[in-house]
Amino acid sequence: MRLAVLPFELGDGVFTREYADGLAATVIERVGELDAAGGSFAVIPASESLDLGESDPAKAASMLGANLVAHTRLVRDGEQLRAELGVWNADAARDVATRRVDISRNDPIAARETMAATLV
Numbered sequence: 434m435r436l437a438v439l440p441f442e443l444g445d446g447v448f449t450r451e452y453a454d455g456l457a458a459t460v461i462e463r464v465g466e467l468d469a470a471g472g473s474f475a476v477i478p479a480s481e482s483l484d485l486g487e488s489d490p491a492k493a494a495s496m497l498g499a500n501l502v503a504h505t506r507l508v509r510d511g512e513q514l515r516a517e518l519g520v521w522n523a524d525a526a527r528d529v530a531t532r533r534v535d536i537s538r539n540d541p542i543a544a545r546e547t548m549a550a551t552l553v
Contacts, residue, residue, distance in 0.1 A: 434473065438503045439485075440486070441453040491521065517531070
């Protein structure tokens, strides 16, 4: 299995593109670290998936040769930041998992850990 993580989509008032791309890159790195022991999938490097610039999971799967594509929308809920995560399965041609998780807007390391653990 090959997993690609797409650039995060930003809701209104949610930080900057630079913050979102940095968070996505660290999530990709952390997912790879968490899965290294299990070896159930290969994580496509951030340099490939983020630079692709594609937001459609089906197109990204085809372009990157990925079986799974994680897509995320960051939204603000009051003072809380929420990540709406989905995992697209190329074989099934649909999302096979969706989840909403609250993440810390002031602690990017905690945000990375929460999101990576959710994906793995």
